[in-house]
Amino acid sequence: MTQANSTQQCSISLELASQMLIKFDGSNKSKLYEFIDNCDRAIKLVNPSYREILFSIIETKLTDNARALTRNRSFSNWESLKTHLLDIYSEKRTMGQWQLELNSCKQNISENVMSYSSKIENCYIKLINSLDNNLNRESREACVKLLKEQALSVFITGLLPNISLLVKSQRPETLEKQLPLHYKRNKNKNQNKKFSNTKTYITNLFAI
Structure with a gap:
């Protein structure tokens, strides 16, 4: 069995991955890490062929202030969006x-x-x-x-x-x-x- 086939067999469906996601509106910064953690897990577990679609679903989970601050930007993947969210909302304390x-x-x-x-x-x-x-x-x-x-x-x-x-x-x-x-x-x-x-x-x- 090839590594690619093994990875696909161990992955979850797009529907299950979508159910792992939560909404993030930017009003409660403490929710940022929960949102990111859920997205990280979903991206990691979903069948690789569905990651691009899942990323599009993740973008729809951003609402209100979070949506406004990302609407006019283009993100190629989840990692680029995650970096942007961390730059905006995470506290800059060491x-x-x-x-x-x-x-x-x-x-x-x-x-x-x-x-x-x-x-x-x-x-x-x-x-x-x-x-x-x-x-x-x-x-x-x-x-x-x-x-x-x-x-x-x-x-x-x-x-x-x-x-x-x-x-x-x-x-x-x-x-x-x-x-x-x-x-x-x-x-x-x-x-x-x-x-x-x-x-x-x-x-x-x-x-x-």
Whole structure:
């Protein structure tokens, strides 16, 4: 079996590839990477003979502001369109700058934990998006793991002292496991009940 035939047999139909796409209007820059990731996957998986058609479908997924900023330009393929979108919408901050912002994150006295965790998550996502695209899979996974550990460490250290001590005692493994925990903690009205429920919830989490 030739490599070309093997590639075609492992590919997906144009219909399935089209279903992977989402719309992007340019109003929410955080959606840019989701749009790009979905398009990358669809282009990679679709039968090569359908890539040109799929690219035309991708262009129709740009609406409103994103459509206005690309309407009068000609793009030969998905890569050229992707580069243009990144130039327009991605933030021009370096990985080092996002590292500094992450390390400076602390929970304010009047700030709830969910709001604080959102700041950490935002920096974490930006750091991942700042990774070199030329990294191989193993290197990228190692970097993502390191960044996740760093984000968790900053998250715990930056919490208000009484919450931070409780979380440290439970040896959390990931930032994601903390979010439902702290959401539950902030929904309870009574402070003593909040603390008790939080401790119980963490214990249950790490028993899984």
